Amino acid sequence: MSKPAMTSNRPYILRAFYEWITDNRCTPYILVDTHLPGVLVPQQHVNDDGQIVLNISETAVAGLTMDNYAIRFNARFGGVPTDIQVPVGAVVGIYARENGQGMVFEAEETPEPPEPTPPTSLGRKSAKKPALRVVK
Numbered sequence: 001m002s003k004p005a006m007t008s009n010r011p012y013i014l015r016a017f018y019e020w021i022t023d024n025r026c027t028p029y030i031l032v033d034t035h036l037p038g039v040l041v042p043q044q045h046v047n048d049d050g051q052i053v054l055n056i057s058e059t060a061v062a063g064l065t066m067d068n069y070a071i072r073f074n075a076r077f078g079g080v081p082t083d084i085q086v087p088v089g090a091v092v093g094i095y096a097r098e099n100g101q102g103m104v105f106e107a108e109e110t111p112e113p114p115e116p117t118p119p120t121s122l123g124r125k126s127a128k129k130p131a132l133r134v135v136k
Contacts, residue, residue, distance in 0.1 A: 010105060011068040011088045017103055018056070018066065018094065026096035027057045030071065031104075033090050038070065040085040042077045051092065054084065 014030075021028040034041055035050045046052045054075070056064060061073040061084075071086045095102025 007068065008088065010091070011066065013103065013105075014071070014088060014091060014094055015066050021094070021096045021102065022057070024096070026098045026101075027055060027060075028094060029097050029102075030054050030056055030086065030094050031092040032086050033092050036087060036090040038085065038087040039090050040083065042082055045077060054086070055097070 018028050030053070032039060032041065032052050032054060033050060034043070034046045034052055041052050041054070055061070056071065056073065058064070061075045064073040065071070068088070070088060071091065072084065074081055074083050076082065089107075091105060093102060093104040
């Protein structure tokens with residue numbers, strides 16, 4: 001019997017470490033490899049190695065979402081609001097600023113998000129007009 005293919009555990013680990021770091025009243029930072037496709041960060045803040053460190057604490061970002069494909073949020077860089085997107089495969093590590101505790105990841109291919117499915121018949125409008133009738 002063959003083993004079923006499993007999705008990456010990285011997004012689950014990232015969310016768990018984020019929660020652990022914030023529960024301990026520390027500041028979560030992520031280290032990002034900006035060379036990978038899908039990374040949207042301000043390039044003027046990327047270092048010579050193609051990496052950027054981002055503070056993803058509640059006080060530093062707005063609209064933080066961490067799904068199975070990417071980390072997305074809005075942050076200010078030099079006072080300019082900027083939308084950020086980091087595919088989970090581009091996250092090299094997550095750690096607490098205060099003590100460096102966290103996790104470093106090995107290189108991993110970023111999965112593509114699934115294609116949106118077309119609406120089912122539940123989402124379609126009926127060709128027939130709705131009508132009321134009297135029931136006795």
